Amino acid sequence: MTTSRRKFIKISALGLGGLATTSSAFNMFGVNSYLDAAVKENIAKKFVRSATYCEVCFWKCAAWAYTDENDDIKKIIGNEDDTHCNGRLCPRGTGGVGMYSDEDRLKTPLIRTTINGEETYREASWEEALDLIASKFKDIKEKYGPESFALLKHGSPGSHLEHLFKAYGSDTIAEPAYAQCRGPRETGFGLTFGSWIGSPEPTDIRDTKCLVLIGSHIGENMHNSQVQEMSDAIDNGATIITVDPRFSTAASKSKHWLAIKPATDIALLLSWMHVLIEEGLYNKDYVEQYTFGFDQLKEHVKPFTPEWAYGITTIKPEEIRKTAHIMAAAAPSVIVHPGRHVVWYGDDSQRERAIAILNGLLGSWGNRGGFYFKESLKVPKYPHPEYPEPRWGWKDIGKQYPFAEMGITSELVKATLPSEDNEYPIKAWMVAGTNLINTLPEREKTIEAINAVEFLVVIDTMPMEITGYADVVLPECTYLERYDGIRSATNRIPSIAVRVPAVKPKYDSKPAWWISKQIGERIGLGDYFDYNDFEEVIEWQLTKLGTSLDEMKKIGVKNFERTSGPLFLEEGQEYEFYTPSGKIEFYSQQLANKGFDPMPVYTRHPEPPQGFYRLNYGRSPMHTFSRTINNPNLNDLKSENTLWVNPKVARILGLKKNQEVWLKNQDDIVSTFSIKVRVTERVRWDSVYMYHGFGHNNKKLTRAFGKGVSDTELISQTVIDPLMGGTGLRGNFVSILTENPHKTSEI
Amino acid sequence: MRYAMVIDTLKCVGCSDCVVACQTENNVPHGYCRDWITESVSGSYPNVELELKSERCNHCDNAPCVRCCPTGASHIVEGGVVLVTANECIGCGACIESCPYDARYQHPDGYVDKCTFCHHRLEKGQLPACVSVCPTKCMYFGDLDNPNSEVSQLLKNRKYKTLAPEAGTNPHVFYLI
Structure with a gap:
């Protein structure tokens, strides 16, 4: 199969005007006859670069954001001194510009309200939204204890909010990145x-x-x-x-x-x-x-x-x-x-x-x-009072999984479902930087839990599906518009990187550190936020690390010498591993003690029944989960997913290239949207494959809405890992429907 | 001086970073591109082969787009780079039709646009944006007239192909295979 260029080009009404953008006049061969006046003016512009590290995925590559004189971010280029990227960002990092420019971004705080019996959102001031959230924090604490307020998070905003929650007395914290x-x-x-x-x-x-x-x-x-x-x-x-x-x-x-x-x-x-x-x-x-x-x-x-x-x-x-x-x-x-x-x-x-x-x-x-x-560098903790000791938290909720070492989001969801004998009842959620609807399997259960919570506040940059369920939505500014914690990388050598705002926050969006501080101050936790601006925190930490914010703004990344010893074992070197035996454990007594197989065994897993195919999914190189599909730059590269089908299967089912089909899984869940067939020898005949993250059903994501199928919505069966509570997602089977199952019959 | 680009298909993963880097560097409007990725699959499961590669204007010696341009907007400058002078282009589209690589498109502002090998960056001693950003470092750029340049050496030591050689355009984007 060859993808033709014609297919890639989509006719668009959005002409951006000028073409070349560079920072110097063009006179390579003496005469620059081919440049018109407007272009000459454009390339004479000067860019200013600001140090940042990418937040389009978790790799967090250090980069430079280039802004023009209109304070518009024009491009993002990798920092050459950074071991995460070596000066070369991936398509998502290069296209991070679209995260900032996306006109579908959340623009103001929103509060759920009922008008004429219909639930909707109204725009609110930060003052009002934060006051409302603060009152809920107080309510939940009084009624159930702070532990009943859970934080579900991902990425940099999560760490600021984690600080708020721990200060408040809740360790009921989890991120889907774990289980x-x-x-x-x-x-x-x-x-x-x-x-x-x-x-x-x-x-x-x-x-x-x-x-x-x-x-x-x-x-x-x-x-x-x-x-x-x-x-x-x-x-x-x-x-x-x-x-x-x-x-x-x-x-x-x-x-x-x-x-x-x-x-x-x-x-x-x-x-x-x-x-x-x-x-x-x-x-x-x-x-x-x-x-x-x-x-x-x-x-x-x-x-x-x-x-x-x-x-x-x-x-x-x-x-x-x-x-x-x-x-x-x-x-x-x-x-x-x-x-x-x-x-x-x-x-x-x-x-x-x-x-x-x-x-x-x-x-x-x-x-x-x-x-x-x-090896990594330990960033000194900015001083704050001790956190109170919660009565229970993520550890207790996941206690039946003895080797879980982080919060299990899916178990927090279960603890939110109303039940008489629930020892650890969760009554409110804050969701930050993770679209749980497209992240968690068993969507029905997630929605049931959402319906059960007394209060749900969502913090995001985009109107993801999860925002539609919130009582209050807070628009976070993007990584290009804020200070954030110092990135301390574990790598061959320790290094730190800083994130400095390249531009002011667009619309009425705010950084997560500010949101945490504002809520904290409203609920009597001001002592935990002893600074006016997060810049002060970084400045303090950088000084302790022997550098300064001024220096870091100029270099973006600072690499340090190793202090923990060589990268590799010397020949015959004595080395103690952090296991009970001090050795690499082929046989695990720890597992045997808890009643698990001390050495791995093969178990047979269910296979697709006749007429069904195993649903496999994976990453597309130009997207991160479901969060970048609406990014105008990245959507341009891939706007919808396709269903990979082996030619043998296509022949049996009579499927043609680009034919629209719908999927129905073993639990009779039907995909909301259709997906185009890609007939390819790259996939087996017993399974189908699709890129993860597509099939958004929030209309506010104007580019992503209705494009392709969400693999997540078809994952209604999970097998739980008894050691750590992970949700096995690849035991779901789909059949392929060629008629639109959503079509209402004409009368 | 003869500029050329050499792309190692054994390393390209088809991530499209070259595409988005070109778009942000050159202000290419959304929905358009000056470079793009192609994917070819051959064989049948489980004996399959896949070739991914980044394509663009081939900056041909014998460029049909330049020959057919009625106004002279399409022209070749030193180094063999094929360029379009925007304010001389009447947008007739003859060049778009003539290009065997489908490398040109009509910009919404009316003129025809395409890859310039990032001519404005070359002037500053920088590599084209696509080459400079590629995470797999599968793209090389340099002067074919210099026998010691990386591109000359690669073409000397490795197997390669060009696209649509039958068109007789003498293209200057080479693919290592």
């Missing part, structure tokens, strides 16, 4: 190596000889420095092995693509262990010195031959052996990548354990071309 995304890998690797993976992942991809991706689609997820390093690895001749039922972009760059049957990864991982151990190919010195439980593991994986795995995974035994040999030959310069969005089938922490153990057998942790020892 709906990367939580299981932190548990799996934590149990094995005693260390979280964290962000950015401490993978030494640029120097690796062999990169193994288990469903991880680097290059479609634009986790910037990681994408850059994969490219370096290709230049350096590294072997890439990709395990994915879909022919991902990464698979196309791989020497070996293992087109695995979905939901069978653990069988492959166990079989790889079997080959390494039975053939004596594992890293013997490393295993001897640093690991615990090898003998049990050896016994455990004995039956898992490649022939056994073939019957489960559909990957030929010789392919399994060959790829195991490649890994062993490259070891310890090999990375079996932990992935990032890993909530798939409910046994995800155990799959991540299997990945971690495989890395342990290969000796990649702490070795060049494997995993490095990351």
Whole structure:
């Protein structure tokens, strides 16, 4: 399939006038005859650049925002000294400009009201909205205790509000980034190596000889420095092995693509262990010195031959052996990548354990071309009074999941549903920077919880679906218009980056730090916000770190020397891991003590019934979740998703390229909108695939509304990870409808 | 001096950063673009191949768009860069039709627009915006007349192709394969 250029161009009435924008006169070849007067005037303009770090995704690349003399942001360019981007932003960072210019942004505070029996929003002043919110904070505290007010958050605004909530006495805090995304890998690797993976992942991809991706689609997820390093690895001749039922972009760059049957990864991982151990190919010195439980593991994986795995995974035994040999030959310069969005089938922490153990057998942790020892700088805490001790919080709500180390958003939702025997009743929500409607599975349950709360306040830059359920909506300004906390990165070297407003907040929007302070002061917590402007906080912290705001405004990023020791283990170096045994734990007594499998086992997962296809989803490189679809620059690159269908399936169902179809899942949930078919050999016949984040149903998102299908709305079944409460999302099956199921019959 | 662009299809992930960087650098209105990504899939599951690449004006030596322009707005400047003088362009669209790469579009202001190799940046010793931003560093830019330039070396040492060679345009965007 070839995408033609004609398709990309959409006729638009929005002409922006001038064309070239540069900062100097144009006279390269003496005569610049081709430039007209208006253009000459335009390129003579001077840009001013301001230091920032990107908030379009969680990678937080440091950048420069360029503003023209009309205080309009024209472009954003990566900071060359930043290890997250090395001067090169990804499309979303480059297109971050559209987050600022989007005319659909939330513009003023809104308060829910009833006019003529119909619920609607009215514009309100900040004064009124904040007073109302403050009164609710007081109400909830009096009636139920502060713990009953929950904060659900994502990204930079979340940390300011977390401070408010902790000062108020609530630790009922969670973010979908944990139990709906990367939580299981932190548990799996934590149990094995005693260390979280964290962000950015401490993978030494640029120097690796062999990169193994288990469903991880680097290059479609634009986790910037990681994408850059994969490219370096290709230049350096590294072997890439990709395990994915879909022919991902990464698979196309791989020497070996293992087109695995979905939901069978653990069988492959166990079989790889079997080959390494039975053939004596594992890293013997490393295993001897640093690991615990090898003998049990050896016994455990004995039956898992490649022939056994073939019957489960559909990957030929010789392919399994060959790829195991490649890994062993490259070891310890090999990375079996932990992935990032890993909530798939409910046994995800155990799959991540299997990945971690495989890395342990290969000796990649702490070795060049494997995993490095990351380091970050501790930013001193701006002084404030002690937080009060809450009676209960996220930990208690998730207590049946013993290895959960952060709040489980889906469990907070459950604790919000009215129930007699609920020990931890949640009565109000603040939602900041996360569109729970498109983030959480089981949408019906989310909406039920929303209906049950006494008060819901949403803080966002855009009118996301969740804002439509709020009692009060507060318009946050974008990252380009505010100060924020110092970005302290965990990386090969410690570094800090600052975010300075490039322009004043557009419309009547405000930064989250200001919102927190305003609410705090109204509820008697002024002592916790002992500054007039967040600039003072950063200034204070930067001085403590041996620099200044003035200096940081000029350089944006400051890199520091390592102080924790070398990046990698010295040969034979004594090293104690933060596990109970002090070793890398192949056998986990911690798991056994809690009644879980101490070593990973393969369990069979449900398969699609006849006429249904497994619903797989993933990232489009030009979007972040559902939050960027309306961004005018990024929407221009991709405005809707398509349904990837194997040609065999298309033939059976009589589907044509670009045909509009609707999807119906196993619970009879029908997609709100239609999606165009993409017939492609890149996807298996037992599953369909779509980019995540599309199919917005809020009309206020004028570009994104009704474009494509939301994968999230079709995910009504989850399998909960018993270790940490993650919601396995990939056990949902859809059938393809060619007739519009929403069409009302004509009378 | 002969400018050329070399793009490594083995590294390109098709993220479109080059597209949005060009749009913000050159004030390209929403809905239009001077460069774009193509994706070609061949084979059948599970023996599939995928090629992703960034395309744009090929700054041809033998440029049909320049030949057919009735006003001389389309012209070639030093370094082989094909440009359009906006205020000499009458928007007739002959060049759009003649281009085998479909690289030109009608700007809402009436003239025809396309990739300039970021001519204004070259003057300052900077790379074209698309090249400077690419996260995979799959794009290279330089002078083919200099045998030691990165682009000359890449074309000497690697397998490559050009687009629509049959059109005889002698294009100057090369794809490593």
